[in-house]
Amino acid sequence: MKRTLGKKIAGLFILLLVAGTAFAQQNKLSGTVSDDNDAALPGATVQVVGTSVGTITDADGHYSLRLNKGNYTLKVSYIGYKELQKKINVDGSSDVLQNFVLYAGEELDEVVVVGSRAHPRSRLESLAPIDVIDRKIFKEAAQVNLNQLLNYVVPSFNSNTQVISDGTDHIDPASLRGLGPDQVLVLINGKRRHTTSLININGTFGKGAVGTDLNAIPVASIKRIEIMRDGASAQYGSDAIAGVINIILEDNTAEGRVDFTSGGYLSKNSEGTLDGETVQANANLGFKLGKQGGFINLSGSYDFRDPTNRQKEFTGTIFKDYNFPDRYANPTGADVTDVELARLGKTRADYVSRIGQSKNRGGALFFNSSLPLTEHAELYSFGGLNFRKGESAAFRRQPAQLNQNSEYLYPDGFLPLINTDNIDQSLSAGIRGKKGEWDIDFSNTYGRNSIDFVTSNTLNASLLDASPTRFEDGGYRFTQNTTNLDIHRRFDLLSGLDLSFGGEHRYENYQIIAGDENSYRDYGRAVKVGTDANGDDILVSDINGDIQTLQSADGKNYAGGAQAFPGFRPENAINVSRSSVAAYVDAEVNLTPKLLAAGAVRFENYSDFGSTLNWKLALRYKLNDKWALRAAASTGFRAPSLHQRYFSATSSLFTDGVIISSGTFRNDSRLANLLGIPDLKEEKSYNYSAGFTGRFGDFNLTVDGYFIRIDNRVIYTGQFKGSNAADASDQDKEIYNILNQAGASTARFFANAINTETKGVDVVLSYNKKVGPGLFRADLSGSLVKTSIVGGVHSSELLAGKESSYLDDASRIYIESAVPRVKGSLSLSYSPYKWNFLLRNVYFGEVDAATNTVADQETYGAKVVTDAVVGYNFTRSFKLSVGANNLFDIYPDKATGSNVGAGYFVYSRTGQQFGFNGRYVFGRISLTL
Template sequence: MIKNNYSLKNIFLLGSIFGGSLVFSQTKVTGTVEDVNGPVANATVNVKGTNITTITDPDGIYELVIDTGKYSIVVSKEGELSKEQSLDVIDQNEISLNFILEPIAVDQETNLNEVVLVGSRAKGRTQLDSTTPVDIIDIKDITKDVGQVSLNQILNYVAPSFSSNTQVISDGTDHIDPASLRGLGPDQVLVLINGKRRHTTSLININGAFGKGSVGTDLNAIPTAAIKRIEILRDGAAAQYGSDAIAGVINIVLEDSTDKLLANISYGGNLSRNAENSFDGETFQANVNYGAKVGTKGGFVNFSGSYDKREPFNRQKEFTGTIFTDYNRPDLYPNPTGVDITDAELARRGESRSDYVSRIGQSKNEGGALFFNSLFPVSDKAEVYAFGGLNYRLGESAAFRRQPSQLTQTVQTIFPNGYLPLIQTNNYDRSLAVGIRGEIDNWKVDFSNTYGNNTIDFTAKNTVNASMLASSPTSFEAGGYRFTQNTTNLDFSRFFDDILAGINVAFGAEYRFERYQIVAGEEASYTNYGKARQIGTNADGTPIYIADPKGDVNTLFAANGSAIAGGAQAFPGFLPENAVNATRNSVAAYLDTEFNFTKNWLVAAAGRYENYSDFGSTINGKLSTRYKIGNYVLRAAASTGFRAPSLHQMYFSATSSVFQDGVISNSGTFTNDSREAQLLGIPKLKQETSKSVSAGATANWGKFKLSIDGYFIRIDNRIIYTGAFTGSNSSTASDQDKEIYQLLEQANATSARFFANAINTETKGLDIVLTYQDRLGRGKLRGDLSATFSKTNVVGGVHASELLKGKESTYFDRSSKIYLESAVPRTKINLSLNYTLDKWNVYLRNVYFGPVDGATNVVEDAQVFTGKVVTDLSFGYAFNKNISLTIGANNLLDVYPDKTHLGSLRGAGGYFVYSRTGQQFGTGGRFAFARLAINL
């Protein structure tokens, strides 16, 4: 196991070896910092790229102690231009280095770390000057202090409007965490990399989890080592960037540094009261990044690599349901009736209920990624760029354990004590963007092509096809998904500085091609070999049967008289009928303008036309404005938007095991052009449409910076994943119900689900962000307080088909409504404090995750899980400019969500001690970690 190979002791030992070998000769650097008024007190003096920092005394004097080597010393002071000087330390005892600062001019107030690329096609604007709210997250600063290593989890604790949690017993969704912005769906936020559209995953989330029925972008496929910063635009932007941008846009800016080798290794695990053997869920990650200059005109190539390994953990303590019945012991009970003999049998065996648990907690994952980012000037006014990467992850999640008492799903000669089915995912992700940009007659031109592909293949392991009896294998290739997206863009922009106070005009076109595929599994993964159909009768009137997996007659029965199940238990393979190879294309044209009527007043307007080959066209627009009043900015925006139904939602079909209200059943998902959909009147899918307005204000008081933004989003015709419709073969059933029943039988399913434009919703919210930065004693303090308050409600009735009038509660059931409205925190507050003193760094963060509801259709089992505060604390020490070490703990106080009641939220077997449907911050408990960073 990882913890044997990568122990904390080994990491500390490695740090001591490196640190001891490099700290052998130190030099004192002293000097004064002055400006036009004389000595500057409380100026920050930093050794660039390290935590070595000090401040000047009242006489402007500072002192640093550093090792031999080459450095850059940076001096900064609020209201003054930062100054940087190079320093080559070669065995001197003391060096003098003085600085003279200059005041910032009005047009030099922009801090380059605050310039944002998303939300505007004009020259870069700062966070506080943009017409809509944008968060900037410096990944390097964040990852050095926190224990989270995956991008989704990092953002969940840093960005209040962002929510994501690792899922439980959700098949492939256990490995691709659904992510939300402003409480909306995973498919209502657009992800860009370097401003170019990122492809979505090939997986559609159809199990019991937030974002049910949606297709999101796999952020965890992007290694943190490859990321320079992340920009989160918290406003509707479909008119600017196209489909999916209803909630906002996440733009990931890749690392572009050169002549630096950045590497780190992290190890941690759950050091928690509920952990198995007091320590579980071990996580190891190794990252490396290196960039090299190309030519002398600013060209570069930057490479990143990562390796991740995550061990599983389990939070189910014991199975409380039936493990053995008298059918399991015919030697003791020759006339069985199905009586529960669990306690007596466990006592006889010397076992306990904890020996028969499932794995309810975290899936296993292992993989790596390679990314690159590059730029090649080809002339004074043109440059070629390229970026992309590869990611592979091997995942293993557990399904619900099949107990010996489940006679129709077990084969006693293979698994006499039942078994824990495992679902293995081979997740491949690849992307490549290539473009050329330059200037033609004062117009900036950018022509690019972006390719992305995600492939997921499933293997059902440690399971059986019970209808094959003793000849059943225990591993099945179950098939998989493929999704490909290719986007070509041509963009033009120009700034006219001689009209008004400046006008920026941008326009362009986009062509996008998409392909979605489902690959069938091997025959044994989906076939029920106990089925037959009648072809006639004998002379005596007895029926004549022939074996037929699609037949309606069962021929194999368990000891209790129930028909034996077919297909791989827990994850039946995709049928040949499920296989699909669907494509579509879209074309778009946009116009994006910004009018600076005065130096303080900006008005921006954008319009976009988009046409899809499979459902038609849409036109959307956005109008926003910003007005500066001294240190204050007032801003507002209004827009219309849309989200095209994904190819997955249009063409996905499969049979899967679904746990709903304490019951496990095989549920079939059918396309909207299927016979099942026609029988129920399910219409074809169309786009979701939205209207949104926002208004806010920002303030820059030097040490304090504040932004407050409120918003309202109305979405019509939201696509939902329906509840389960069942047919009937009773003598009194209608012809429609009988046909539905027969079709479900052929699909090895007991119920049918669909995708449908079924509801309208309204979302209201308020985001607040306050930052503070100043000197405290000899060190530097930064504080960040941010909060989000949001609420989504379904408005109006369910858009059920005429044939399903009266069944609206199934069309859009209670649990689906909870998933959409309140299964993730509607309130989240984050307070983080970072204090740096010389070589030391202390990071303290408290995050309040508001209350959530557990999704259930049983009113008696309804439960609200109260809000909790999670505390993170870490300590960092820089041995020198090359080596630093951070140790700490996420969830320091070992806080857990409320426990579930004993109803269906927990399940008849006591599966979910903590809710799987209402998720706040996970169930790992305290996570202790150490990280060693190398900067050469």
């Protein structure tokens, strides 16, 4: 009965929305927007000042609005052109034709939609600091993927390609304002984007977090990106503690575009003249649908990336005397590496791992579309598919590691390879329009990510010489479905009131898929079931057995599971879901023509941990036409991900120079109970910000300071160990036995363990002016941020004496100082005649090595990295660009001590600034069809 009634109500709602309303006493205002050369400007913004009414021009530069009788001021803007305002009179008797001509010159104060549910505002008029990165910046950049481009263009954003970190080698963790990858919300066309199915568990920034894979979105599909640097949980929900990244998809139908970029690392440390070669092909094409402004825009990309290696030689033990029983009759485990290398005619450089970027092949297809139904209602849809096949290397297994090798299969050791099939899918569809004075938007957004792992060029040592060399390890799945209803209306109260309200339902599902048995099992384990007539033990093979039956020549137990990446065991496999419902109210009111106030309240309830209520207040005061003050205060939250609640696995981990097997255990496990680790709950935040915006001459300036307090922050703990010593406690003995059954030597968990405070200042100064025959633009920006852990660790009595494992030094450094606390950028571009020139210098501040070895907690100094790009338009349709990222081949400071390991890491893998691949050179062909 209820379901039938619900269907009727939904059907009636959609029918009313599609039907539209009569537009009595309204006239059509239309015209074109062009430049001073009479060329149409598609995508120009036409806004009725002081109202929510506005539009953008189509492919021919045409716009159309419907207005009631009255006097209006129209504001017309386009990136790189002077803004134009004009007064218009609509007398109610006839339609009005009004054309606009814009002139190149001062920087446009770009119109943005993120951060406000009212009508779009200019960037300088927004209540929160917002960065805008338009398509032109993508075309001129020296980077080929979205994470790296933002890392060089936006100082408050950090992301780097990781190494020797399993799946994280293929999905770069990214952060905003120095916070975690899961504390920034990503939207596409204003709709929540799903996260990846991967959780970062190895030695990288963002350890223990689940982020959004920005590189799954092809740059060809992006019209612009809006980055809101302010807490927004009360506006958009979970994850928006550091801010919001809103990606606006391309809606162009005027032209087709094809870009082809090829390059590689031409560096002093390259293997050969050039390594890490990349090829990227992008295409974008749009079509009109009907005659009422409908469109569909299609984008595609293909990516090819070869790996790099920056390890020069392996300094550890390659051969022991056990490797040559015919030469060493009574082996003792002595290191005979140098002698045997000389005899074999080899060097330590022949036994290196692959320390650099991973190999990648993939492609993507995206679309963005809209179909008007009536004058004031439209259907819209967008989404895409991305597939990437990756290959990263683990640590090389040397011949001396007898219990991890088979001399028959790999007489010279082997380099394990971790292969991933990463599939990302998304689809959004909705209907929006007007019902009377109300703007209504009803939508559904679906997203899914799956990652499957295969370990190749490896073995399961416990299978001895019969081991296969390729293993199906299982994988991850994450699905998210979000349904939104958003309603907005503007009231003529005071100097204008915008009221918005709505609701959201979100469903999430997380799965871990078990691997094949030979990928995880230790075939040397057995249990005793009795004795035979001779008194000998009768042993039966058992995956959880406490007796080891297979030992290598040096007396060590043969390792089970695929070396480097053991498969997921049946007890790791899960299929869990949750749902949440939310309701919000959001209001913006112009109390006076100079004072704008905004407030939002959001209630959200999760099926797995309960409810949360959050609020936000913001003010902007215009001192005059050029200067304004703004401030905001809010509370926020982040729901712990399903990954953090339910992930468990055993993995190889490089810790302070040693490779060990470490297990991750759920909070409802016996181990968690032994240590008193509680169930996860949401993180709560308190955000405060204040700043000012201004124009002086041809300059635009924004300065914003902020303070973010996060309570009950979720961390990925350090490593807990047990003991089977005679004098060990019962607790430590049980921990040891559980770890032994899991094939692990240490245990880690997710826990609400700490509180943090983040303080910072962001400054952006822009200059844009026509100089001589071209347009000159300069952007100087900087970010200063400091995150500190405050108060004690949220411990329990059962953790007494183990606090340093609960929050170890490495985890603290990852949170506080593993990414630059100071970052700045100066970009200069000039476009005279058919040329364009770009010179960008980025200052990456110092970072610290995340290690538990106090003597090796070194600091790596600040560096400046220079990009240079030169482009020439041979014709209107053909352009050639050449350039370099890291033009002067700058590298970070070299690592020392345990940060180097056995020669693995010439440069730190834990304290990341800009990577360590060196100079990247490229050429790019751009075609306009």
